[in-house]
Amino acid sequence: MTDQTADIPFRFVSKTTDLEPGKSRCYPLEGRNVLVIHMPHGGFKAIENLCSHEKKSMEGARIRAGKIVCPHHGANFDLETGKAMSAPAVLPITVYPVKVEGEDVLVQLIEPKKKPGNPFAIPGVGGYF
Amino acid sequence: MVAVIRVKESTGTPAGKMPEPELGNEIIPKERYVSREFMQLEWERMWTKTWLMGCREEEIPDAGDYITTEIGTESLLIVRGEDGVPRTFYNVCNHRGNQVKFDKMGNSRTLQCAYHFWEYDLTGKLVSVPDEQDFTQGCPKDQLSLKPVKTGTWGGFVWFNLNPDAEPLLDYLGIIPEHLGPYHFEKMAMVMNVTINWGCNWKTSVDAFNEVYHVQCIHPELLYDNDDVDVQIDLYDRHNRYLVPFHTYSPRLGEELDEVPEIIANRMTALGMNPEAFRGRVSEARRAIQVFKRENQEALGVDYSELNDDQLTDDYHYFIFPNLTLNTFADRMMMFRQRPHETDPNKMYYDVWVWARVKNGQKRPPLPDHEHVNHGERSLGLVLDQDSVNLPHVQKGNNSSAFKGLWISHQERRIRHMHKTLMAYINGDYANDA
Ligand code: FES
Ligand code: FES
Ligand SMILES: [Fe+2]
Numbered sequence: 002m003t004d005q006t007a008d009i010p011f012r013f014v015s016k017t018t019d020l021e022p023g024k025s026r027c028y029p030l031e032g033r034n035v036l037v038i039h040m041p042h043g044g045f046k047a048i049e050n051l052c053s054h055e056k057k058s059m060e061g062a063r064i065r066a067g068k069i070v071c072p073h074h075g076a077n078f079d080l081e082t083g084k085a086m087s088a089p090a091v092l093p094i095t096v097y098p099v100k101v102e103g104e105d106v107l108v109q110l111i112e113p114k115k116k117p118g119n120p121f122a123i124p125g126v127g128g129y130f
Numbered sequence: 131m132v133a134v135i136r137v138k139e140s141t142g143t144p145a146g147k148m149p150e151p152e153l154g155n156e157i158i159p160k161e162r163y164v165s166r167e168f169m170q171l172e173w174e175r176m177w178t179k180t181w182l183m184g185c186r187e188e189e190i191p192d193a194g195d196y197i198t199t200e201i202g203t204e205s206l207l208i209v210r211g212e213d214g215v216p217r218t219f220y221n222v223c224n225h226r227g228n229q230v231k232f233d234k235m236g237n238s239r240t241l242q243c244a245y246h247f248w249e250y251d252l253t254g255k256l257v258s259v260p261d262e263q264d265f266t267q268g269c270p271k272d273q274l275s276l277k278p279v280k281t282g283t284w285g286g287f288v289w290f291n292l293n294p295d296a297e298p299l300l301d302y303l304g305i306i307p308e309h310l311g312p313y314h315f316e317k318m319a320m321v322m323n324v325t326i327n328w329g330c331n332w333k334t335s336v337d338a339f340n341e342v343y344h345v346q347c348i349h350p351e352l353l354y355d356n357d358d359v360d361v362q363i364d365l366y367d368r369h370n371r372y373l374v375p376f377h378t379y380s381p382r383l384g385e386e387l388d389e390v391p392e393i394i395a396n397r398m399t400a401l402g403m404n405p406e407a408f409r410g411r412v413s414e415a416r417r418a419i420q421v422f423k424r425e426n427q428e429a430l431g432v433d434y435s436e437l438n439d440d441q442l443t444d445d446y447h448y449f450i451f452p453n454l455t456l457n458t459f460a461d462r463m464m465m466f467r468q469r470p471h472e473t474d475p476n477k478m479y480y481d482v483w484v485w486a487r488v489k490n491g492q493k494r495p496p497l498p499d500h501e502h503v504n505h506g507e508r509s510l511g512l513v514l515d516q517d518s519v520n521l522p523h524v525q526k527g528n529n530s531s532a533f534k535g536l537w538i539s540h541q542e543r544r545i546r547h548m549h550k551t552l553m554a555y556i557n558g559d560y561a562n563d564a
Binding site: 054074089091116118121127 | 351
């Protein structure tokens with residue numbers, strides 16, 4: 002997390018009691034769609050509810066071994082880092098930092114990850130490809 | 131939805147559609163992707179009989195400049211002579227078999243082996259042997275010179291052929307010089323040079339770029355920049371191509387877009403157009419870009435006069451048998467060279483060479499350093515990362531006893547065509563070419 006994100010306040014998104022372990026639900030919050038996930042073995046995670054593959058909702062997705070499995074075409078994402086762990090996704094998803102205070106789940110709405118403006122651009126190659 | 135409009139006339143590059151050859155419908159046996167026996171046949175009857183791309187002329191501009199390149203178990207040394215002519219040799223010293231050069235590239239006045247200092251001149255001739263009189267059997271210099279390999283140049287590239295009786299390079303290239311000459315590759319500069327170790331057969335990689343069937347699945351972004359349906363496929367003798375319209379959108383989206391997609395808008399901005407001022411339908415953006423480039427070629431610093439309008443936007447995508455994939459655009463080119471592993475059909479080397487047209491009045495940028503990495507260690511950008519993500523799994527699957535072979539659709543027929551050429555080599559049909 003960079004210094005700038007430290008300034009972003011934590012916002013209330015849901016109650017811990019809203020969700021059974023292993024379940025997820027999407028909450029609209031300040032123009033974002035925040036998918037709150039109650040991890041199967043406890044703890045909460047929150048992500049921007051957009052699969053990086055086809056920008057579809059992952060509400061209700063399976064959570065396995067710290068990863069979310071997109072219900073549409075099966076891409077896996079690491080819920081720690083957001084990294085895509087399997088095809089057909091390649092780009093990461095946005096993981097929002099989470100804090101639990103009492104029964105409140107709070108999230109920090111950091112900037113969501115963007116798709117590259119030029120999907121052909123290659124890191125390290127200048128000019129427009 | 132308006133179907134994509136193509137140019138009617140050819141300027142330099144023929145744009146017309148070829149009649150379709152009969153290729154049949156058979157399953158393509160998976161053994162060609164996994165068996166060591168087939169790999170050996172490929173080596174004996176194809177890799178050692180075809181013209182292969184060795185390097186770029188600009189990599190060896192001066193006398194004594196050399197590069198080494200590997201194909202299968204062979205290492206080749208390509209060196210420019212005092213007479214300015216590039217020559218290729220087997221990279222092996224005839225004393226005790228050391229490699230003459232171990233590095234990727236360099237410059238030397240003569241080619242001296244680093245073991246006992248046998249020295250060859252730039253034409254491969256053995257010129258100096260320390261303690262020569264000690265070889266009681268003699269040192270016949272002509273017999274102990276470096277073994278030469280047939281070499282040719284076209285398009286600013288140096289090619290070699292391990293078959294001493296091979297037909298001339300231009301005969302082998304067939305339609306390619308006429309089709310790609312108008313792009314003037316010699317005026318393009320290399321801006322990236324990366325080799326990646328991939329866990330798949332070399333043909334798995336070739337196939338991945340010879341069909342657009344996968345675009346809707348693994349490149350969803352490209353549906354907003356490419357028409358992956360109105361793709362013209364042309365199958366020639368050994369080589370083939372498809373023409374993919376860029377800066378438009380896919381009919382698969384099923385509806386007319388009312389806003390220029392971000393990718394196309396970014397492309398317009400990069401060219402100096404104002405996407406906001408564009409008033410046409412989204413399907414007309416491609417045409418607008420073509421017109422803009424044509425009208426502003428002076429400012430853009432590129433002479434487009436030998437290219438047709440489609441070539442100003444589209445990917446004229448060529449496959450040069452056996453292993454070159456060219457994404458050709460008016461101002462840039464992305465080339466993949468797929469090389470087999472030395473011994474393992476489940477592995478390959480994927481060379482990515484990216485080129486940019488040197489604009490009028492611009493200086494050629496310095497050559498990029500060569501990077502050699504494992505799959506996953508370096509991103510190649512979204513699209514190529516998407517292309518590579520399935521490949522090791524395809525190779526694993528190909529090895530399964532449950533899998534018999536490739537079940538190919540019509541839109542994937544470049545794969546079938548490549549196999550037709552490959553099997554012609556395996557069956558010896560090209561043996562009398564020379
Ligand atoms: S939308 Fe999630 S895997 Fe395709
Ligand atoms: S859908 Fe093409 S390999 Fe499975
Ligand atoms: Fe692709």
